[in-house]
Amino acid sequence: MKDSTQENSETLAARLEELGVSIAPDQVEELAAAYPALLAWMRIAEELGDEPGQRATPGAKT
Amino acid sequence: MTTANKLHYASLLEVSEQVRTRELSPVELTHATLARIERLNPRLGAYYTVFAETALAQARQAEAEIAEGRWRGPLHGVPIAFKDLYSLGPTTAGSRLLADHVAAHEAAAVTRARAAGAVIVGKLATHEFAMAAATLSDHFPPARNPWDTDRTPGGSSTGAGVAVAAGLAFGAYGTDTGGSVRLPASHCAVVGFKPTFGLISLAGVIPLAPTLDHAGPLARTVADATAMFAAVCGHDPDDPRSSVRQIAVGPNALTGEIRGLRIGVPRDFWEPTCEPAIRTRFEAALVRLEELGARVTEAPLGLSLLQVLAVGYVITLTEAAAYQLPNLRSRREGLGREFGLAMRAGLLVSDRAYRAALRARARIATQVDKLLEDHDVLAMPTVGVLADPLPAGPRPLSRRITENPAPQYTWLANLHGGPAVSVPCGLAPEGLPVGLQLMGRSYDDATVLRAAHTYEQAAGWGQMRSDFWP
Numbered sequence: 377m378k379d380s381t382q383e384n385s386e387t388l389a390a391r392l393e394e395l396g397v398s399i400a401p402d403q404v405e406e407l408a409a410a411y412p413a414l415l416a417w418m419r420i421a422e423e424l425g426d427e428p429g430q431r432a433t434p435g436a437k438t
Numbered sequence: 439m440t441t442a443n444k445l446h447y448a449s450l451l452e453v454s455e456q457v458r459t460r461e462l463s464p465v466e467l468t469h470a471t472l473a474r475i476e477r478l479n480p481r482l483g484a485y486y487t488v489f490a491e492t493a494l495a496q497a498r499q500a501e502a503e504i505a506e507g508r509w510r511g512p513l514h515g516v517p518i519a520f521k522d523l524y525s526l527g528p529t530t531a532g533s534r535l536l537a538d539h540v541a542a543h544e545a546a547a548v549t550r551a552r553a554a555g556a557v558i559v560g561k562l563a564t565h566e567f568a569m570a571a572a573t574l575s576d577h578f579p580p581a582r583n584p585w586d587t588d589r590t591p592g593g594s595s596t597g598a599g600v601a602v603a604a605g606l607a608f609g610a611y612g613t614d615t616g617g618s619v620r621l622p623a624s625h626c627a628v629v630g631f632k633p634t635f636g637l638i639s640l641a642g643v644i645p646l647a648p649t650l651d652h653a654g655p656l657a658r659t660v661a662d663a664t665a666m667f668a669a670v671c672g673h674d675p676d677d678p679r680s681s682v683r684q685i686a687v688g689p690n691a692l693t694g695e696i697r698g699l700r701i702g703v704p705r706d707f708w709e710p711t712c713e714p715a716i717r718t719r720f721e722a723a724l725v726r727l728e729e730l731g732a733r734v735t736e737a738p739l740g741l742s743l744l745q746v747l748a749v750g751y752v753i754t755l756t757e758a759a760a761y762q763l764p765n766l767r768s769r770r771e772g773l774g775r776e777f778g779l780a781m782r783a784g785l786l787v788s789d790r791a792y793r794a795a796l797r798a799r800a801r802i803a804t805q806v807d808k809l810l811e812d813h814d815v816l817a818m819p820t821v822g823v824l825a826d827p828l829p830a831g832p833r834p835l836s837r838r839i840t841e842n843p844a845p846q847y848t849w850l851a852n853l854h855g856g857p858a859v860s861v862p863c864g865l866a867p868e869g870l871p872v873g874l875q876l877m878g879r880s881y882d883d884a885t886v887l888r889a890a891h892t893y894e895q896a897a898g899w900g901q902m903r904s905d906f907w908p
Contacts, residue, residue: 388786395785396767403779407786410839414755414783417839418791420748424801425794 384408446474446605447903450516450662451689453608457515460504464515468497468557471517475559475606478907483581484600485519487528488560493517496557503555512665514555519607521595522561523568524548525642532564532594534577535765535772545642546677547611547653550670559607562597568613568646569758570777572596575831577774582828583625584904585870589825592625594618598656599626604907609657609666615646616750617821617848619654620860624820624873627862627902629894630656631663631887632848634880635855636681638667639674647757648679649796650750650852659900660861660891661692667883683881691884692891696730699889701876702737702813711743711845712822719864719872720819726897727817732889737809737816743845746802750849751839752787752795759784775832783839799853806854810879815889818847820860820873847875857883859890862899871902 385408392399399407445453445467456462472490479485500515523531525541526548544552552558563581565572571593572580581596583589584604591599595612599622602610612619614632623630631654638653645651655666668688674680703724709717724734759766759781765773766781773781809816822845851858856878863874874893878886894900 392782392785395763397763397782397785398769399782403775403782406835407779407782410779410783410835411786413836413839413841414786416841417748417752418787418794420745421752421791421795421798424745424749425797425799 384411446470447658449659450608450657451512451659451665454512454514454516457504458509464497464500464557465494467515468493468517468559471559471607478604478606481582481587482584482600482604482606483563483579484597484604484606485560486522486530486563486578486597489527489558493557493559500555500557510555511669513551513669515557516608517557517559518551518609519558519560519562519598519601520548520610521564521598521612523564523613523644524611525644526558526561528561529644530578531568531644532566532572532578533772533774533777535770537577537772543642546639546674547670548642551611554669562595562601562610564596565594566774566777567644567758567762568594568615568618570774570780571829571833573829573831580828583825584907585627586825588827589870590625590828592622592825595622595656599623599628602626602628602656602658603904609655609662611666612654612656613643614652614654614852615650615754616852617846619656620820620848620858620873620875621846623656623860625825625871627871627899628656628658629660629663629890629900630654630860631667632851632858633667633671633883634681634857636679637671637684637883639677639680641674641676645761647754649757650753652852660859660887660894661689663859664689664692664887685881685883687884687887692888694892694895696727696732696889696892699732699815700813701727701732701734702809702816703734704737704739704809704816704818707739707741707743707746707850708818708822708845708847712819713824715866716819716822716824716872719866720874723863723874723893723897724817727893730892730896737813739805739809741802741805743847744841746849746853747843747846749795749798749802750853752791753799755780755784756787756792776835776838779835780838783835802850803854806850806856814878814885816877818875820848820875821846824866824868824870851877856880857886859886861890861894862902863897864899865902
């Protein structure tokens with residue numbers, strides 16, 4: 377059984393692979409550890425950038 | 439702390455005047471600068487490359503021209519340097535990936551400085567591609583803060599801050615995407631000026647985030663920075679970001695008069711994240727500005743630091759990752775661990791988030807413009823923490839991408855696009871410099887420089903130099 381961090385790491389590695397970019401196993405764990413903060417930044421940008429009435433649903437998948 | 443009374447610590451305009459009147463030989467000045475670089479650079483790491491022979495040739499040419507009465511302007515015959523992001527000879531961007539890269543063409547700003555008669559003594563250290571912090575384990579040794587060599591000089595224009603602060607050049611050109619001119623200026627106790635977006639050409643400068651990148655000078659005085667700006671500004675059709683609206687800012691703009699100037703202080707933006715020692719120095723600077731006749735009032739921005747940084751980083755990571763994608767795909771060795779990971783994070787930013795960040799940037803700029811309707815300049819510390827110790831190795835990505843990022847108040851001006859300057863405003867009890875940042879309306883660079891110059895002349899902090907490099 378995979379834990380959520382491992383699954384997240386595999387998902388991120390797969391997304392990079394789709395773009396033709398590889399990542400070493402130890403580095404993908406580091407990327408996964410920082411990813412929640414990156415999501416938070418994206419959410420902040422979306423909330424600030426959305427027109428009134430078109431705000432992103434809090435926690436929406438990006 | 440010592441004050442500047444030696445030739446290598448003289449201002450660019452002071453030596454320029456001596457060169458113009460032939461009291462000082464550009465060749466002797468260049469010899470002295472090269473000798474100081476040779477002696478101190480192994481300990482400070484400011485320069486990657488030194489152009490000793492070509493610099494001396496430029497100095498000899500300047501001396502001959504001035505002797506014939508053909509003085510070109512304040513940079514003529516004066517040794518300066520460029521961050522290693524400007525295309526000029528060996529150009530590495532601080533990356534092992536480009537360790538052997540030699541630029542085929544030189545950057546437009548280099549060409550303009552050369553046309554102004556500058557003696558270009560070398561290329562200066564930078565964080566990798568103007569982003570990832572330098573560490574003790576990098577391919578290129580990190581530049582070290584002249585005030586404490588175990589600490590960073592601030593970046594990404596690390597070598598530029600060090601060279602100007604330690605008397606290894608009379609001025610330097612850096613680049614500034616989120617504060618990379620003003621942060622080293624603050625941490626090294628020199629002046630750093632980011633002009634209005636588009637006023638200095640970026641043609642031939644390796645990009646980080648093209649919609650946020652700026653070029654700008656680091657100097658010992660605001661007047662020096664003004665002269666360096668004036669020497670290279672102007673429309674450039676080879677840079678699509680270059681503004682067709684150009685301004686002239688010369689020494690006459692620095693009147694030393696700020697009576698009635700309206701200064702707004704957006705405390706809600708910076709104060710919650712600012713260290714007390716820095717806030718103390720900043721408050722003292724505000725008192726000085728009021729004594730000089732400025733009217734200082736509160737000016738709430740209505741935005742948090744985290745909002746501004748999140749927007750800045752989403753744009754920067756996305757644009758930088760797009761530029762670096764071929765390097766990432768090629769799987770070539772050479773990108774540093776921290777930079778490579780940051781670029782991979784940039785590839786994970788959604789298109790929707792990037793587009794929203796661009797809209798958010800416009801909204802932030804509008805908020806700043808509203809404040810600048812009622813205020814001539816905005817004042818805040820340049821950065822809310824003192825210079826960090828140099829890291830031994832790559833920092834974890836979660837140190838860079840975090841919900842508690844380093845309090846760099848510089849990003850606001852990059853997102854707004856208007857002018858911003860950092861001037862020294864004192865030392866913290868730890869003996870480390872603190873910077874005052876002034877921001878202004880787009881194309882009103884003259885007001886920002888005038889305010890900074892007036893404060894600098896009255897406060898005198900611009901004369902302080904580290905005791906370690908007499």
